[in-house]
Amino acid sequence: MVEINGSRLDARLDQFAAIGATPKGGVNRQALTEGDRQARRLLTKLALARGFDVFQDQVANLFIRRRGRYDDLPPLMMGSHLDSQPTGGRFDGALGTLSAFEVLESLEDAGVETERPIVLVSWTNEEGCRFAPGCMGSMAFSNGTIPNEWYDKRATDGASFASELKSTIESLPEARVKALAFPISAYVEVHIEQGPSLEAEGIPVGVVTGIQGTRWLQIAVKGQTAHAGTTGLAYRRDPLWALTSALSQLYQNIMPPDPDARFTVGRISASPGSVNAIPDEVTCTVDIRHPKLERLDEIEKEVISAINCAADRQHCAVDISRTFDMPPCTFDQNLQEVIIAAAGQLDLEWKAMLSGAFHDALFVNRVAPASMIFVPCHKGLSHNEAEYVEPLNALAGCQLLAKAATMMATG
Ligand code: GLV
Numbered sequence: 001m002v003e004i005n006g007s008r009l010d011a012r013l014d015q016f017a018a019i020g021a022t023p024k025g026g027v028n029r030q031a032l033t034e035g036d037r038q039a040r041r042l043l044t045k046l047a048l049a050r051g052f053d054v055f056q057d058q059v060a061n062l063f064i065r066r067r068g069r070y071d072d073l074p075p076l077m078m079g080s081h082l083d084s085q086p087t088g089g090r091f092d093g094a095l096g097t098l099s100a101f102e103v104l105e106s107l108e109d110a111g112v113e114t115e116r117p118i119v120l121v122s123w124t125n126e127e128g129c130r131f132a133p134g135c136m137g138s139m140a141f142s143n144g145t146i147p148n149e150w151y152d153k154r155a156t157d158g159a160s161f162a163s164e165l166k167s168t169i170e171s172l173p174e175a176r177v178k179a180l181a182f183p184i185s186a187y188v189e190v191h192i193e194q195g196p197s198l199e200a201e202g203i204p205v206g207v208v209t210g211i212q213g214t215r216w217l218q219i220a221v222k223g224q225t226a227h228a229g230t231t232g233l234a235y236r237r238d239p240l241w242a243l244t245s246a247l248s249q250l251y252q253n254i255m256p257p258d259p260d261a262r263f264t265v266g267r268i269s270a271s272p273g274s275v276n277a278i279p280d281e282v283t284c285t286v287d288i289r290h291p292k293l294e295r296l297d298e299i300e301k302e303v304i305s306a307i308n309c310a311a312d313r314q315h316c317a318v319d320i321s322r323t324f325d326m327p328p329c330t331f332d333q334n335l336q337e338v339i340i341a342a343a344g345q346l347d348l349e350w351k352a353m354l355s356g357a358f359h360d361a362l363f364v365n366r367v368a369p370a371s372m373i374f375v376p377c378h379k380g381l382s383h384n385e386a387e388y389v390e391p392l393n394a395l396a397g398c399q400l401l402a403k404a405a406t407m408m409a410t411g
């Protein structure tokens with residue numbers, strides 16, 4: 001029997017939350033920043049102290065490997081991510097990564113020899129807020145290649161992806177760089193639910209059946225900058241007027257009639273950004289989510305058409321590009337059954353649920369059976385510094401991971 005050490009898990013969560021800590025109790029540890037590197041260095045140090053093997057790949061995915069009796073078998077993989085939102089919570093990503101580390105340590109403490117090796121992974125840039133798209137690490141791992149255009153990307157803060165990636169890899173000289181992608185037997189990820197249902201229903205764990213689809217658009221509407229006071233209606237080419245009128249129509253038309261749809265504009269800016277000048281260009285992001293692929297297509301078309309129509313009325317030009325496309329996925333049924341059986345052995349109440357957030361498990365699911373374990377988060381709040389997970393719930397998720405992982409790595 002593998003005993004999970006709940007107070008060690010809590011202490012580790014505190015230790016990592018101190019890296020990039022924000023005044024309101026959250027974290028800002030965006031992908032490939034110094035904070036992200038510091039978290040990787042800490043995890044590496046802890047892993048080496050336990051005698052685990054540590055390595056990384058060319059997209060800076062970080063791996064910690066514990067040997068198995070038949071060490072050539074494809075490993076079981078578990079993990080999550082250590083990067084965060086700019087005003088992120090301390091559990092999104094860290095909980096899954098540190099739960100996986102706690103499982104490795106507990107196996108080690110108990111002297112359990114699994115048949116296959118177990119590899120913890122901390123994926124690069126799950127969030128996608130500094131460099132789009134999200135899930136870069138798991139996408140590259142499952143495609144076996146890093147798209148060339150990623151190297152030309154610029155962060156929202158102006159930094160270059162190529163140089164940030166290089167510096168991140170070089171900041172971990174203890175972790176040798178191996179070729180991208182290797183076979184694995186299965187992948188399990190613990191994560192906070194990031195929504196309210198488990199807490200509201202008083203259920204300690206969710207067994208995740210799949211993930212709804214996500215599509216991101218980058219939109220620019222271009223007009224002409226001109227004097228705010230002297231430019232009459234007939235002379236204005238106002239891109240902000242165009243964009244805001246299209247957006248208010250889209251807010252009305254997308255979510256209220258379709259309870260499964262999500263439509264979010266999280267970033268918007270106007271240039272030159274002067275109080276008394278009509279902007280010449282406005283840009284915004286659009287995040288669309290839906291469990292059905294055909295609805296994602298329809299909503300995307302509706303967004304493009306509304307922006308184009310409103311821009312025409314203002315004699316403005318439009319430039320729209322898709323920056324992320326993640327079709328919905330269904331997780332492996334057998335793996336879900338292993339997790340359910342493990343929950344039964346632990347006497348843990350569980351429920352099956354679809355993930356509203358995207359996760360690296362979606363990409364891994366393309367190359368190996370993947371699934372996830374959700375734990376309740378307080379008031380469903382996530383991508384928020386106030387994000388909170390009760391220690392008892394974190395412990396239950398980790399115990400379930402340990403049980404399922406032991407079954408999979410031994411069976
Ligand atoms: C992941 O962070 C998401 O936005 O779903």
Ligand code: MN
Nearest residue numbers: 092093126191
């Ligand atoms: Mn996450």
Ligand code: MN
Nearest residue numbers: 085092127383
């Ligand atoms: Mn997140």
Ligand code: MN
Nearest residue numbers: 126357358359
């Ligand atoms: Mn996420």
